[in-house]
Amino acid sequence: MKKLATSYLVPPRGMLVLRTLSSYSSFSRKAIEYTAALFTTRRRLSSTPFAAMVTCKAIRVYELGGPEVLRYEDIEVGEPGDGEVRVKNLAIGINFIDVYFRKGVYKTQLPFIPGVEAAGVVTAVGPGLTGRKVGDRVAYAGKAIGSYTEEQILLAENVVPIPPSIDFITAASIMLKGMTAQFLLRRCFQVQPGHTILVHAAAGGVGSLLCQWGRALGATVIGTVSTEEKAAQALQDGCHYTILYKSENFVDRVKEITNGKGVQVVYDSVGKDTIQGSLDCLAYRGYMVIFGQSSGIPDPISLSALQSKSLFLTRPTMMHYIGTRDELLATAGEVFTNVASGILKARVNHTYPLSQAAEAHCDLESRKTSGCIILLPGSAE
Numbered sequence: 001m002k003k004l005a006t007s008y009l010v011p012p013r014g015m016l017v018l019r020t021l022s023s024y025s026s027f028s029r030k031a032i033e034y035t036a037a038l039f040t041t042r043r044r045l046s047s048t049p050f051a052a053m054v055t056c057k058a059i060r061v062y063e064l065g066g067p068e069v070l071r072y073e074d075i076e077v078g079e080p081g082d083g084e085v086r087v088k089n090l091a092i093g094i095n096f097i098d099v100y101f102r103k104g105v106y107k108t109q110l111p112f113i114p115g116v117e118a119a120g121v122v123t124a125v126g127p128g129l130t131g132r133k134v135g136d137r138v139a140y141a142g143k144a145i146g147s148y149t150e151e152q153i154l155l156a157e158n159v160v161p162i163p164p165s166i167d168f169i170t171a172a173s174i175m176l177k178g179m180t181a182q183f184l185l186r187r188c189f190q191v192q193p194g195h196t197i198l199v200h201a202a203a204g205g206v207g208s209l210l211c212q213w214g215r216a217l218g219a220t221v222i223g224t225v226s227t228e229e230k231a232a233q234a235l236q237d238g239c240h241y242t243i244l245y246k247s248e249n250f251v252d253r254v255k256e257i258t259n260g261k262g263v264q265v266v267y268d269s270v271g272k273d274t275i276q277g278s279l280d281c282l283a284y285r286g287y288m289v290i291f292g293q294s295s296g297i298p299d300p301i302s303l304s305a306l307q308s309k310s311l312f313l314t315r316p317t318m319m320h321y322i323g324t325r326d327e328l329l330a331t332a333g334e335v336f337t338n339v340a341s342g343i344l345k346a347r348v349n350h351t352y353p354l355s356q357a358a359e360a361h362c363d364l365e366s367r368k369t370s371g372c373i374i375l376l377p378g379s380a381e
């Protein structure tokens with residue numbers, strides 16, 4: 001078994017091989033790396049100071065609603081202030097949380113630029129900031145909203161360096177979803193060899209990583225998915241068993257697989273449609289980890305529902321596990337190390353130009369996607 005990363009280590013050099021990549025995205029990878037190198041060289045050679053304002057393309061939301069409220073337009077980005085950097089985004093990660101913000105399930109002030117994850121290069125550094133420079137390769141996730149843009153201002157303390165062996169598309173795919181998998185499997189509940197775990201939406205962005213990492217930790221992994229194609233992917237990602245939860249009774253199947261004992265932990269991001277069944281799948285003293293609600297906000301759980309098997313219940317948020325700079329670096333570092341060593345593979349199954357963010361949201365919400373979805377700024381429209 002490959003050695004699992006347990007702390008922030010600098011990963012070894014070496015190119016990553018993705019299991020599922022369209023020729024479009026492999027072409028885009030080379031183009032993005034070339035753009036980043038060119039951009040950095042030009043900036044270093046140039047003696048001209050940066051213009052005060054940069055005009056670029058972004059997606060903006062003026063009213064809550066369906067994917068059609070995602071408007072592609074010009075915005076102006078200023079100079080970074082104290083403690084800030086300006087970053088040119090070269091790959092932008094789409095996450096289900098972007099849908100919650102667009103619909104108003106999670107609140108933010110209108111108008112806003114959606115998105116919480118991207119990777120790119122630093123294009124300007126705020127006055128007096130040390131340790132950061134133009135051309136730095138960086139990624140960020142979760143700490144600020146506004147990544148669906150070609151360029152943006154960020155607090156320097158919220159961005160992390162991308163190891164040289166990891167490309168921008170991989171970094172933007174793996175940062176939020178990988179850090180989510182890290183805190184769920186290693187801190188929220190500590191998965192150990194011998195545990196049996198149930199992962200809902202096992203072929204999704206987070207689900208795919210939970211299966212890969214959970215298996216590497218020595219657990220027996222049961223994954224639920226909606227289609228045969230997604231089941232095939234989940235099996236490749238390390239699931240020992242898959243359940244088609246739209247046509248099969250997943251509670252009965254889990255009881256059958258575990259000889260009636262149930263699982264030690266359920267990772268439930270589906271919410272409304274699965275929560276009751278998830279509780280029924282747990283063993284005595286099992287952990288119910290409900291970390292999302294792609295099917296809708298779940299009904300409340302009564303204390304007596306927990307008492308029947310002495311269950312634990314938590315509704316965690318990644319932000320509370322990467323609150324300090326040290327926690328952010330350690331969590332991202334562990335993810336990058338496991339990517340570099342091949343324990344985790346980013347499944348970049350879908351790429352869209354930034355201008356087509358609405359199409360990407362449609363596909364995500366209608367369960368057409370699997371793995372990670374990436375928006376590419378500046379790509380052909």
Ligand SMILES: NC(=O)c1ccc[n+]([C@@H]2O[C@H](COP(=O)([O-])OP(=O)(O)OC[C@H]3O[C@@H](n4cnc5c(N)ncnc54)[C@H](OP(=O)(O)O)[C@@H]3O)[C@@H](O)[C@H]2O)c1
Pocket residue numbers: 094095096097176177180201202203204205206207224225226227230269270273291292293294295296316317318319364365366367368369370371
């Ligand atoms: N708490 C945290 O800090 C945290 C952090 C990151 C993500 N999350 C949560 O993790 C979940 C996964 O995020 P992701 O970005 O990786 O998305 P995703 O899993 O790639 O996409 C959502 C998946 O959920 C399943 N699903 C089941 N019922 C659905 C419904 N009614 N509508 C739409 N999808 C449905 C679908 O898989 P099937 O077709 O196989 O059913 C779908 O592909 C989300 O709920 C997200 O909010 C939470």
